[in-house]
Amino acid sequence: MKGKTNPYPNTSVIAIVFIAVAMLCSCKQTTTSTTTFPDNRTNQEILFDDGNFAMFIHFGLYSKMEGEWQGKRYYGNAEWIKHQAGIPADEYMKEAATFNPDEFDAEAIVKLAKDAGMRYIVITSKHHEGFAMFDSDYCDFNICDATPLKRDLMKELADACHRNGLGIGFYYSQWQDWTAPGGAGGPSTDAEGRTVTFEEYFRNKCIPQVNELTTKYGEIQLIWFDTPGELSKAASEELVALVRKNQPNALVSSRVGNGVGDYDTLNDMQVPLTNHKGRWEGIDVMQVGWGFSKFDNEWKSPDYIVRTLVSVVARGGNFLFNIGPDSKGRIPGQAAASLRTVGKWVKKYPQVVYGAEASPWEHALPWGDVVVNHDKLYLVVFSWPQDGELWLPGLQNNVKKARIVGGATLTTRKEGTWTCIETPYECPDRLASVIELSIDDEISVDNTPAVNPNGSSTLLPIEFATVEKCEVSHSQWMEKFGEWKFKVNVGGITAESKIHWTADFKEPGYYDIEVECKGDGSADWMMTTDEGNTIVDRHNLHERYEWQRLGWLKIDKAGQHKLSLSVTDADWQQVNVGSIRVEPVGIQTDWN
Ligand code: JFZ
Numbered sequence: 001m002k003g004k005t006n007p008y009p010n011t012s013v014i015a016i017v018f019i020a021v022a023m024l025c026s027c028k029q030t031t032t033s034t035t036t037f038p039d040n041r042t043n044q045e046i047l048f049d050d051g052n053f054a055m056f057i058h059f060g061l062y063s064k065m066e067g068e069w070q071g072k073r074y075y076g077n078a079e080w081i082k083h084q085a086g087i088p089a090d091e092y093m094k095e096a097a098t099f100n101p102d103e104f105d106a107e108a109i110v111k112l113a114k115d116a117g118m119r120y121i122v123i124t125s126k127h128h129e130g131f132a133m134f135d136s137d138y139c140d141f142n143i144c145d146a147t148p149l150k151r152d153l154m155k156e157l158a159d160a161c162h163r164n165g166l167g168i169g170f171y172y173s174q175w176q177d178w179t180a181p182g183g184a185g186g187p188s189t190d191a192e193g194r195t196v197t198f199e200e201y202f203r204n205k206c207i208p209q210v211n212e213l214t215t216k217y218g219e220i221q222l223i224w225f226d227t228p229g230e231l232s233k234a235a236s237e238e239l240v241a242l243v244r245k246n247q248p249n250a251l252v253s254s255r256v257g258n259g260v261g262d263y264d265t266l267n268d269m270q271v272p273l274t275n276h277k278g279r280w281e282g283i284d285v286m287q288v289g290w291g292f293s294k295f296d297n298e299w300k301s302p303d304y305i306v307r308t309l310v311s312v313v314a315r316g317g318n319f320l321f322n323i324g325p326d327s328k329g330r331i332p333g334q335a336a337a338s339l340r341t342v343g344k345w346v347k348k349y350p351q352v353v354y355g356a357e358a359s360p361w362e363h364a365l366p367w368g369d370v371v372v373n374h375d376k377l378y379l380v381v382f383s384w385p386q387d388g389e390l391w392l393p394g395l396q397n398n399v400k401k402a403r404i405v406g407g408a409t410l411t412t413r414k415e416g417t418w419t420c421i422e423t424p425y426e427c428p429d430r431l432a433s434v435i436e437l438s439i440d441d442e443i444s445v446d447n448t449p450a451v452n453p454n455g456s457s458t459l460l461p462i463e464f465a466t467v468e469k470c471e472v473s474h475s476q477w478m479e480k481f482g483e484w485k486f487k488v489n490v491g492g493i494t495a496e497s498k499i500h501w502t503a504d505f506k507e508p509g510y511y512d513i514e515v516e517c518k519g520d521g522s523a524d525w526m527m528t529t530d531e532g533n534t535i536v537d538r539h540n541l542h543e544r545y546e547w548q549r550l551g552w553l554k555i556d557k558a559g560q561h562k563l564s565l566s567v568t569d570a571d572w573q574q575v576n577v578g579s580i581r582v583e584p585v586g587i588q589t590d591w592n
Contacts, residue, residue, distance in 0.1 A: 042249040044221050047167050048263065048279060050355040051119030052313050053346065054167075056283060056322035057109070058124050058290035059153070061092075061131040064099045064327045067293030076481030078324070079291030082129050082178055084481060089179045089187050096131065096146035104153055104329025106160035112331060113166060116339035117346030117353065120167030120221045122320060125154050125213055127171070127291075128227070130179035130186065134216075138208040141179060153329075158217040167221030170213045172206075174239060174256070175229040180205050184229050202235060210239060214246035222250055224265075228257025236260045253281075263318075267476065268484050271311045273463045275362040282312040285322040286335045288483050292324035299334040302341035306431050309342070309353065310380045314369040316358035341431075349405055349434045352378050360445040361394070363464070366452035368432065377437040378405070384427035385455055390435070392419040393450030393504055397439035405434040412437075416558065417446065418453075418506055448560055450504035451511065457583035460501045460563075462488045470497035487545070490577040499565045499577060510552040510585040515565065516578035518545045524569040525550055530562040541570075545578050552585055 041049065058079050067078040069085035076084075082092050113121055126132045132142035134154035144150050154170065161168035177183025181190040182201030190196050214220065223243050228236060236258040243252055254261035263279035266272065271282055284305075287296040305321060312319040323335045346353050356371040356378070367390065368382040381390065394417055402410040402421055411422045427433060451458045462472060471492045479485055490499055505511070513527055519541035527550055528534045539548040555561060563582075567575050 044167065044249045044251055045279075047120055047221060048251060048318060051167070052318050052353050052356060053116075053118050053309060054318065054320045055109075055113040055116065055118040055121045056123075056171075056285075056290075056320045057121060058127065058171075058292075058322055058324045059101075059104075059329070060124055060127045060133060060291065061096055061099055061129055062127065062291045063101065063325060063329075064095060066327050067289075067295045073295050074481075075288070075293070075295065076478070076483055077289040077291070078293040078296070079124075079127050079129070079289065080482060081291075083185070092129065093141055093146075093179055096141065097148070099143075099147045099327075100149050101153075101325070101327065101329030102149055104151075104156070104325065106153070106156040107164075109157065109325075109331060110160040110164045110166055112336055112339060114164065114343075116343040117350075118166075118321075119354075120169060121157065121161055122169040122171055122222065122224050123154065123157055125170040125172055126177075126209065128173045128176035128178055128185065130173075130177040130183060132209060134213065136209055136212055138212070139180065139205050154213070155217060158220070162218055168217070169220055169222035169224055169250075170217075171224040171226060172210055172213060173227065174202075174206050174210070174225045174235075175231045176227050177201060177205065207238070207242065210242055211246065214243055214250070220247055220250050222253065222262075223247075223256075224253045225256040225261075226253075228255060231257045233258040233260070251279075265320075266317075267486065268482075270484075270486055271308060272315050272317075273363055273461055275316045275358045277316065279318075280316070281318040281320050282308070282315075283320045283322065284308055285324075286332075286338070287324065288480055290322050290324060290482070292326045292332065294326070299338060302338050302345070302431060305338065305342045306345050307382055309346075310369050310371070310382075310432065311364060313353060313356050314359040314364070314371050314380070345429070345431045348429070349378075349380075351376075351405075351436075352380055352434055360443050361447045363447070363449070365393070365450075366458045367455060372443065375438070375443075377439065377443065379421075379435040379437065381433045381435065383455060384433055385423055386425070387454050388423055388425055389454060390421040390423050391453050391506065392421065393417065393506075394446035394448060395419045395439075396444040396446060397441055399437050399439055401436075401438040403436050404428050405436050410435065415506070417504060418450075446504075448502060448504050451506070451582045451584065453506040453584060457512070457514070457581040458503070459579055459581055460503060461579040462490055462499070462577065465490075465499050465501050468496075468498040468500075469494065470499070487578065491574070493567050493570075493575045493577070494572070495566075495568060497566060500562055501565075501580065502560055502562050503582065504560050505555045505558055507584065508555050508558055509589045510554055510587065512583045512585055513550040513553050513563075514547045514581040514583075515550060516545050516547055516580070517576060518542055518578075519570070519575040520573040521571045523567045523575050526566050526568050527553055528564050528566075529553065529555065531556045536568070541573075541575060545576075547581065554589075 062079045074084045135144035135152040136142045158168045175184045178185045181196035251262040254264045309319045351373045359370040399412045476486045522540045524538045533554045537550045
């Protein structure tokens with residue numbers, strides 16, 4: 001990004017809300033049921049709650065540039081090219097005269113969304129660049145008045161969605177408008193040199209265009225506002241009131257600002273580690289940026305998309321996944337092929353997506369995740385066990401029946417607090433296999449984190465720890481322009497600080513411990529168990545997070561144990577801790 005200005009002014013607020021939510025969820029509890037929705041829901045609410053999987057489309061004048069301006073490549077968010085390349089508004093607006101996406105095929109896009117298993121589509125009707133992809137009477141900088149194409153693509157897509165039983169929602173950038181005088185990031189004066197205020201932009205362009213979007217395109221699923229910036233509460237409320245008046249059942253995203261939306265949109269690419277209550281959506285994208293870039297080959301694989309979809313649904317959310325059509329309006333082949341593969345998976349396991357509810361464990365399990373549908377549990381296994389045993393911790397019910405969805409019935413047995421599912425050696429589904437459990441009674445789970453007895457190591461994130469005399473903070477940064485990364489940290493560590501994790505161990509024995517850490521100099525680590533077993537080690541610290549091994553820690557008795565990490569000496573330079581990893585060593589321990 002350019003200089004030090006943050007083009008995403010609302011990010012810190014979102015980060016703080018996330019800290020509060022994560023902290024509330026980190027304590028151990030017995031969970032009995034998942035979300036239940038009221039009976040009087042509108043069609044839009046039902047589609048949101050039960051659909052769980054939707055297509056996001058970023059398409060605008062920026063799609064014409066495909067990440068390149070005057071022979072130079074711009075990486076990351078291609079829809080920000082005006083900002084990234086510093087293109088003056090008048091020069092940028094001239095590009096519309098040669099923007100001719102005449103291969104935009106609304107029916108084909110709707111078919112792809114259906115093939116992918118998606119239930120509604122949200123498309124950018126006007127992004128920050130200010131160019132309307134619909135016919136607007138209030139600003140000529142739009143696809144019908146300013147381009148050779150002269151087709152209202154929002155109408156074509158809305159009609160195709162309506163014909164095919166998909167919902168349609170419109171993204172609208174209400175605060176940032178980089179070409180309209182008075183819009184945030186836009187020119188401050190009009191063609192006559194007169195100063196234009198944000199209020200004038202809001203009255204003369206934003207409100208009338210939102211009115212057009214909510215009156216001319218039939219029934220809509222939602223309006224997806226974005227980057228509220230310094231929008232006043234009154235302005236956010238006015239937008240919501242306008243949507244309500246014209247579309248009483250349409251939902252409004254939280255990015256309308258000031259806490260007046262109908263559901264929460266989390267940060268780009270963010271899947272929370274613990275269940276998130278209420279209506280919310282996780283968003284992610286096929287390439288790195290949202291608008292199509294011809295330089296970006298980091299296509300998301302079907303594996304990645306299936307895992308992220310399942311993780312979002314298992315945390316209680318809705319997954320909105322983006323594709324960007326190219327300068328001609330075509331869907332890139334890589335995107336279409338990846339989504340069609342995802343769709344085949346979703347069609348095999350519809351109960352894992354549609355109407356599926358959050359995991360009673362409230363966090364991912366080492367081998368995958370769990371969703372609930374009606375009275376059944378669905379274990380979605382990303383790492384199929386190699387030794388024929390899948391271990392489920394803390395389920396307090398008895399299993400009446402277990403089966404691979406689309407396959408054999410499985411034998412289960414209980415060992416203490418653990419349920420073992422005897423699995424065939426061959427992985428049933430390369431993308432993710434699904435096991436259905438029918439149980440007696442209402443679901444009841446002790447969701448204390450548990451160390452997987454077989455397979456690879458178990459991650460215990462800081463979100464599941466309690467800390468003494470040090471601070472938990474969240475940081476986020478961009479790897480590339482617009483590519484957000486998130487990290488929960490412990491900082492402010494002194495010799496008095498302690499970080500505690502409680503986890504369930506199925507077997508006594510040795511467990512290999514690794515610490516994710518960074519800092520200056522070196523640190524003398526100590527880990528102690530509630531049974532009084534201790535290990536120490538010293539490692540150099542580095543600028544970026546790295547995994548450092550502390551070695552074998554002994555657990556004397558099976559069951560729940562507290563592991564406490566401290567730094568006994570670090571020449572008192574800076575030390576930060578991310579998470580720990582715990583892995584059973586898998587040796588005989590009866591020699592002593
Ligand atoms: C916004 C847009 O700026 C971007 O172009 C794209 O449309 C994306 C879906 O939304 O980007 C954001 C907005 C908010 C955050 C991050 C990126 N945030 O709060 O972390």
